[in-house]
Every structure is written in structure tokens, then in C-alpha cells.
Amino acid sequence: MKTVLCDARADAVLDRLDQEARTQSSEMRRYYDAKKQQAKRTTDPDSPDDMAFVRDKFVALDPEKCDLCYMLCRSIKARRVVEFGTSFGVSTIYLAAAVRDTVRENSGNGIVIGTEIEPTKATVANANLAEAGLGTFVEIRVGDARQTLKDVGGPVDFLLLDSWIPLVRPVMDVVAPQLRPGAIVVCDNVQMYEHEYADYTAFVRNPKNGFRSVLLSHEGGLEISVKLD
């Protein structure tokens, strides 16, 4: 897989994870096609059925979006990165590579704090990050993000929100006070689930809440918000 990381070791792990994710794609297509026929998927993307179905699935962030997260982290020299929704660690590899590269070029420290509610996924994610040579730049907190992200230990430079939609706004409420001025927040699929994300987008798109925000219309949409001073 061609990524912006320029890191053969990380790319090899991403290649393997991409192959593994592809083995799930026909099962996922069948599941969601059936949902569509029942007209359920569009109105309730986070039903208990869906959550049980994706418990062992990658549902990884699109590679181009991962590349963009890497570039954004590099451009602001992000050292404290937070991710809601680690799964098997695909996007985490990009975030950790960005933090590592910032530390390499500027010295000092850096960390990605990921969080994952499924312990088995967190274990595999840690193994994948170690295989990519990035383990020392990541701490994956196992549990509910509303608890695990209450204190991330310092000002947050970059936040990736890639998890269950009903929890995105509550998690934003937990992390927002920890964002430093100029921090970037990226949230996935806001266009595909425009209605479900309404409370989140209303928050980041209202300048009174201290953000400026833009929607990129690509593969379900990506909301990119900047915390102002």
C-alpha cells in the first residue's frame, strides 16, 4: 500500500491489515445490503445489531483520510494526539508515525492516546503498532472513551473522532476543554450520517463555541475543525 509515511515497516503492516480487512468486506457488504433493504441502516447506524456485528471488524479509516491525518499532525507538529476509536490500530499507525517523525525532527516527547472498548481489539492493535515499530509512541486505554479520555495528561494538539456516532458529541465534550488553541479535530463520516451527527456539527460549526469548521466531501465526508485561541 502506498502511503505518505515513507516507512517500509509501517507500510508492510498496513498492507497486511488491508488484506485482512478485505477478507471481511463481502460479509460486510452482505450485512449492510440486507440492512438497506430493511431500510434500517440509514436511520440507525448504531443499532445494537450493528454494534454486535462490527465487534470483530476493522471498520478502518479510509487510507486517504489516514494520509491527511498524518499530514495535518505533521503540519502542526502534534505531540499529544488523541483518538476515539482505535479498533485494530490502522489510523493509529499513521498518527503514531506522525508523532514519531515530529519528535525525530524536533526532539522532545510525543504520544498518541488511543481508546478502545473491546479489549481483544486493543491487544491486537498494540501488537500491530509494535510490529510497525511504533509501540513506544502509543498508549491505548481500554474502556469507554467518556471515562478513559477525561484526563489525557496535557494539552491536546490533534483529535481524531472515528467511532460510534451517539458518543462522538459526549466524547468531544470531554476532550474539548483539553484542546490547545490551534488544535485540529477530525471527525469521520459526517456527511453520510448528516442527521445523526447534527448535534456534533452544530457544536463545531458555531464559532461561539470556539471552533472554525469545514466539511470535506470525500468518502462519507470528513469534518475538520480548528480550535481558536
Ligand SMILES: C[S@@+](CC[C@H](N)C(=O)[O-])C[C@H]1O[C@@H](n2cnc3c(N)ncnc32)[C@H](O)[C@@H]1O
Ligand atoms: C470505526 S472503528 C475505529 C477504526 C480505527 N480508527 C481505524 O482506522 O482502524 C470504531 C471503534 O470504536 C470502538 N468503540 C465503540 N464504542 C467505544 C467507546 N465507548 N469507547 C471506546 N471505544 C469505543 C469500537 O469497538 C470500534 O473498534
